[in-house]
Amino acid sequence: MREFIITVNSTVDLPKEWLEERHVPVLPLKYTIDGETYTDMSGLTAKEFFQKLREGHMSVTSQINPEEAREMLEPFVKEGKDVLHLGFSSGLSGTCNSMRIAAEELAEDYPEAKIIVIDTLCACLGEGLLLYYALKLKEEGKTIDEIAKWAEENKLHVCHNVTVDDLNHLQRGGRISKAAAVLGTLVQVKPIIHMDNNGKLQVIAKERGRKKSLNKIVDMAVEQSKGWENEIIMITHGDCLKDAEYVAGRVREKMGIENILINNIGTVIGSHTGPGVVAVFCMGNER
Numbered sequence: 001m002r003e004f005i006i007t008v009n010s011t012v013d014l015p016k017e018w019l020e021e022r023h024v025p026v027l028p029l030k031y032t033i034d035g036e037t038y039t040d041m042s043g044l045t046a047k048e049f050f051q052k053l054r055e056g057h058m059s060v061t062s063q064i065n066p067e068e069a070r071e072m073l074e075p076f077v078k079e080g081k082d083v084l085h086l087g088f089s090s091g092l093s094g095t096c097n098s099m100r101i102a103a104e105e106l107a108e109d110y111p112e113a114k115i116i117v118i119d120t121l122c123a124c125l126g127e128g129l130l131l132y133y134a135l136k137l138k139e140e141g142k143t144i145d146e147i148a149k150w151a152e153e154n155k156l157h158v159c160h161n162v163t164v165d166d167l168n169h170l171q172r173g174g175r176i177s178k179a180a181a182v183l184g185t186l187v188q189v190k191p192i193i194h195m196d197n198n199g200k201l202q203v204i205a206k207e208r209g210r211k212k213s214l215n216k217i218v219d220m221a222v223e224q225s226k227g228w229e230n231e232i233i234m235i236t237h238g239d240c241l242k243d244a245e246y247v248a249g250r251v252r253e254k255m256g257i258e259n260i261l262i263n264n265i266g267t268v269i270g271s272h273t274g275p276g277v278v279a280v281f282c283m284g285n286e287r
Contacts, residue, residue, distance in 0.1 A: 004082035010040035012127040013266040046264040050239035050275040059271035064095040069102035082114040091199030121199030125234035159284040160195035161217040165276025218250040224284030238277040
């Protein structure tokens with residue numbers, strides 16, 4: 001059996017050290033702010049990035065193109081390795097399609113190689129959660145095909161429960177109207193967002209006040225995860241660690257899970273959510 005690796009895009013939003021320890025290659029997306037283009041995971045720090053957004057600076061993101069995807073994948077194929085790529089949701093970016101184009105081109109040039117690209121229909125630590133379990137299966141000795149099959153069968157069971165603090169970033173991204181953003185900000189309405197089965201973010205509810213919105217995303221995870229054995233819960237935040245730690249405390253209390261990974265949301269996805277975002281990711285019955 002040929003050796004294989006699992007690769008991801010930087011939108012997986014796991015700590016760089018976590019990924020390096022597990023030898024997971026990452027193909028980063030880029031973002032531009034104040035006329036400067038940076039690489040996700042190695043550009044501005046979270047503090048620097050979110051401070052710029054708080055000051056009113058705009059960040060514009062760009063997807064991976066097929067040439068960049070090929071440049072990342074080809075060295076592994078040349079080494080005689082197969083590749084399983086867990087891609088950023090096609091509902092949010094054309095990056096996954098670029099990865100597939102590169103995989104098809106490489107398959108023609110290296111017919112002995114197997115390159116599988118999964119459209120995870122996930123983002124951020126939703127991708128991270130899928131990767132966590134895929135790596136566990138790899139450690140257990142599962143084949144690339146077995147892991148790809150598991151990922152396809154379980155990707156829609158990765159639940160994303162999100163709340164944001166600033167409606168203006170959602171408005172700029174076309175998620176809500178300008179009038180709704182202004183009114184919601186005035187009355188302290190906090191939207192509750194999830195990732196739907198098409199891999200797109202949807203506003204599904206609203207809560208009055210920050211604390212209620214944080215409690216709500218935990219309550220959603222509790223309900224979704226009934227009947228599932230979650231080994232780990234992942235929580236992301238946009239430079240608001242205290243809120244993320246509050247949510248982690250609620251997870252421990254209501255779900256009985258101690259294994260919780262907390263990490264800042266990445267600069268690419270953070271460009272669209274803005275500072276103050278908090279999200280809980282778990283395996284569950286349905287999104």
